[in-house]
Amino acid sequence: MSLTHIQSFIAVAEEGHVGRAARRLHLTQPPLSRHILALEDELGTQLFERTPRGMRLLPAGEAFLNHARRILAEVDAAVHTVRGVARGAQGPH
Amino acid sequence: MSLTHIQSFIAVAEEGHVGRAARRLHLTQPPLSRHILALEDELGTQLFERTPRGMRLLPAGEAFLNHARRILAEVDAAVHTVRGVARGAQGPH
DNA sequence: GCGTCCAATGCTGTCTCGGCATGGAGTCCG
DNA sequence: CGGACTCCATGCCGAGACAGCATTGGACGC
Numbered sequence: 001m002s003l004t005h006i007q008s009f010i011a012v013a014e015e016g017h018v019g020r021a022a023r024r025l026h027l028t029q030p031p032l033s034r035h036i037l038a039l040e041d042e043l044g045t046q047l048f049e050r051t052p053r054g055m056r057l058l059p060a061g062e063a064f065l066n067h068a069r070r071i072l073a074e075v076d077a078a079v080h081t082v083r084g085v086a087r088g089a090q091g092p093h
Numbered sequence: 094m095s096l097t098h099i100q101s102f103i104a105v106a107e108e109g110h111v112g113r114a115a116r117r118l119h120l121t122q123p124p125l126s127r128h129i130l131a132l133e134d135e136l137g138t139q140l141f142e143r144t145p146r147g148m149r150l151l152p153a154g155e156a157f158l159n160h161a162r163r164i165l166a167e168v169d170a171a172v173h174t175v176r177g178v179a180r181g182a183q184g185p186h
Numbered sequence: 187g188c189g190t191c192c193a194a195t196g197c198t199g200t201c202t203c204g205g206c207a208t209g210g211a212g213t214c215c216g
Numbered sequence: 217c218g219g220a221c222t223c224c225a226t227g228c229c230g231a232g233a234c235a236g237c238a239t240t241g242g243a244c245g246c
Contacts (some may be wrong), residue, residue: 001168009142018224033224042173045179051210052223064180064199067171074167075094078160079136085156086138111193124235126193145243146197 001042003075006068010036011049013065037063088090094135096168099161101128102140104157110147130156 012032013023022032036055040046047061057065098141104114115125129148133139140154150158 001172002097004095007142019222029224030206030226033226034203037225043175043179046173046174050211050224054223059176059182060178065174067167067174070163071167071171074160074164075196078157078164079094081160082136082138082153082157084134087155088128089152112191118201121236122193123195123237126195127234143193153213 001041003072005035005039006071008032009039010065010072012036012048012055013057013061013068015054016056034040094132096165098128098132099164102132103161105129105141105148105164106128106149106150106154106161144169163175 008021008025008027012018015021015024018033018036019029022029025032036048040048043060043064045060046058047064048055053068075086101114101118101120103110104117106115108117110114111126111129112122115122116123129141133141136153136157138153139151140157141148
């Protein structure tokens with residue numbers, strides 16, 4: 001499980017389509033497909049239903065999506081907070 | 094920025110010592126030291142003060158520690174939630 | 187000053203990972 | 217039917233990342 005995998009998952013969930021998600025992430029389809037498979041393997045359950053049209057979220061996937069977004073948001077908040085603290089402690093003299 | 098780096102950061106912050114943190118993570122000291130340096134580089138500020146005794150958190154590091162713990166906790170929650178949903182949707186027939 | 191203890195760095199082998207090419211399943215239309 | 221099309225999955229390979237070993241460099245304490 002890595003932040004990259006989580007990002008890939010969100011993109012696929014939102015696009016419903018591995019190929020489109022790949023373009024959005026400036027990646028190609030095979031590695032992205034493997035990210036999803038790796039996640040499903042690690043979590044021990046399928047997150048998507050494979051349809052001829054693309055990928056549809058399963059209930060487990062819906063649940064994971066909520067957490068996934070929160071994780072990335074928290075990472076983002078961490079970066080901004082730290083930069084703010086650093087600026088505050090060092091910037092204004 | 095990766096979950097591994099975040100985990101490394103927490104261990105060093107809690108141990109105040111790269112070597113001890115390395116043992117705790119079943120890792121050696123050099124890669125762990127590089128994890129911290131990579132984080133500091135990415136965040137654009139130092140997180141620790143290097144003392145002859147080890148590593149002491151700077152204010153930016155304290156701020157990051159809070160977020161870091163929340164990130165890992167959220168990841169953990171995600172895993173458990175998904176496993177729970179999968180169990181619920183599949184286990185009881 | 188010398189031994190000790192710490193993190194940082196140089197280097198190397200291995201493993202990961204992304205991209206290319208291809209496979210295989212399902213669907214639609216003629 | 218059958219061929220074309222659209223998906224995701226997989227085999228393969230080369231580049232880059234990363235852990236570990238060995239060593240350096242700096243700071244204390246005696």
